[in-house]
Amino acid sequence: MTIFSAVFGKRLSLRRNLIFNIVTALSICIGIAAIVMISEFFEHLETNLENALIAEAYEVAGQIDPEEKDLGLNLDGLRFSGAEGIYRYTIFEDSGAMLAGGERYDHLPLLLKSLRPGRTAKITMPSGRIGVILRAPVEGQDFYILVTTSKAETESKKLPELLHEIEEQIQWILLGIVTVIVAAVLAARRSLKPLDTISRQAHDIGPNTTRQRLSVERLPAEIVPLVAAVNGAFDRLEQGYKAQREFSSNVAHEVRTPLAVLRSSIDRIEDAELRKGLTEDIQRLDQMFEQLIDLSRAESLGPTLFEPVNLHDIAVREATERASSAIRSGKMLAVTGDTDAMVMGHLGLLSIALGNLVRNALNYSPEGTEVEIEVLSGPPGWRVLDRGIGVPEKIKEGLFERFNRGEDSYGKIQGSGIGLAIVKSVAEAHGAVVDISDRDGGGSVFSFRFNA
Known part of the structure; x- marks a missing residue:
């Protein structure tokens, strides 16, 4: 996962x-x-420009001296006689006659009547220039001072001034952007935190925790109906799962009595060959129903029943119990590996699981070969190695499912297809995993590994 995805x-x-x-x-x-x-910035610029024009008008008014030549002003200056410069000044007398400067304003007579002494008015010249006219009383006389500037020059300065303002505030702009992103990430994490909680709760629900449900505490109101629907689905699944488990167990128990009666009847048959064949059939049925009971026990197993168990002791016990039958069929059993591999688990069901793996290996191993039970320590577990015909890739994935049986080299189907399903159920109840791989030199390796 990349950093971007993590955030x-x-x-x-x-x-x-x-x-x-x-x-x-x-x-x-x-x-x-x-x-x-x-x-607001551009409006502020307009206000500043108007204030600057007014300030220029007052400055000129302060320099006027009616007693001096040319009113005490330098009328040869560019601001009075030329078109250059930022500002241009024009002075009118009370009658509207021009005293200095070169700007003409045809509507001046009307403006003079409405303009009170000491007040200003904003005007737009026919040439497109903008300006301010001030009525300034000086020593008992009224002078009208017109100050104008080029609108084009003003507009050309707006963008640089705006950029200058942005440059001065760039650190705050960047801080604002970072704040927005951080706030968005934190808000999203905070909003989704309840979903993370129920996701972990859902992950913990399994065959051994079917009664556990998702909590609606502190969930957003929009999510509560969805969680309630999911809990309802869990309720229905638990009921179906329980009914299926009880059915398998009940059937296995109920059939035992008829099987015992049938076995007693078979024992009275005088034909030895027929009696032997029927007895073997009864034994296979008895084994199948015994496995159904084991499967039901494995599926209902809970961690509260776990205790420390030694995997090597279980391996030795299973090898000892099956040694005589293995020898009679011309095969050998060996236990290797760690002698002190300890786990928390259910002794009885772990023994059944390993026993099923060993029996399966013996059934599919040719005469004169050895089945090895290797005890693992890192992580703890077992490996059961045989020299049988191996397991085709196409059936490996489904071999641990119920009633899925492998075929031997002669095309005969052996077993009930429940033994390896029991192994898988016991493994899942213990948080372990089972898998099949090919063995170097021929044969298969069935692994049963606990989480480290």
Whole structure:
């Protein structure tokens, strides 16, 4: 997982969608705020420009001296006589006649009547220049001072001033962007935290914890109906699972009595060959129902029944019990590996699981070969190695399912197809895993490994 995925979530994940939506919403808000701020900035520039023109007008008014030549002003200066410079000044007398400068304003007479002494008015010249006219009383006389500037020059300065403002505030802008992203990530994590909790709860629900349900505590109201529906599905699955388990167990127990009666009847048959064949059939049926009971016990096993067990002791016990039958069929059994591999588990069911693996190996091993039980320590477990015909790749994955039987080299199907299903159920109850691999030199390796 990349750092980006760890922070923002995987592609198409709810976390990434939440963060994207939050960032989008905040970005839109920031965009609107930026537009408003830029608008305010330009409006502020207009106000500043008007104030600057008024200040220039008052400065000129302060220099006027009616007793001096040219009113005490330098009328040859560029601001009075030329088109250059930022500002241009024009002075009118009370009658509207021009005293200095070169700007003409045809509507001046009307403006003079409405403008009170000491007040200013903003005007737009026919040439497109903008300006301010001030009515300034000086020593009993009224002078009208017109100060104008080029609108094009003003507009050309707006963008540089805006960029200058942005440069001065860039650290705050970056801080705002980082704050938005961090806030989005934290908000998404906080919003999804209840979902992480129920995800862990769902992960812990398994065959041995069928009564556990997802908690609706502190969940968003929108999620509660979904969790309630999932809990309802768990209830129905538990009922079906329990009914199936009880059915298998009940059938196995109920059939034992008729089998005992049938066995007693078979023993009275005088034909030895027929009696032997029927007895073998009864033994296979008895074994199958015994395995059904074992499977039911394995599926209902809980960790509260676990105790420390030595895997080597179990291996030795199983090898000892099956040694005589293995020798009669011309095969050998050996126990190797660690002698002190300890785990927490159910002694009886672990013995059944290993016994099924050993019996399966003996059934499929040719005469004159050895079946090895290797005790593992890191992680703890067993490996049962045989020199049989091996297991084709196409059936390995399903071999531990119920009633799935392998075929020997002669095309005969042996067993009930329950033994390896019991091994898998016992493994799952202990948090262990089982698998099949090919053995170097021929044969198979059945592994039963606990989590380290």
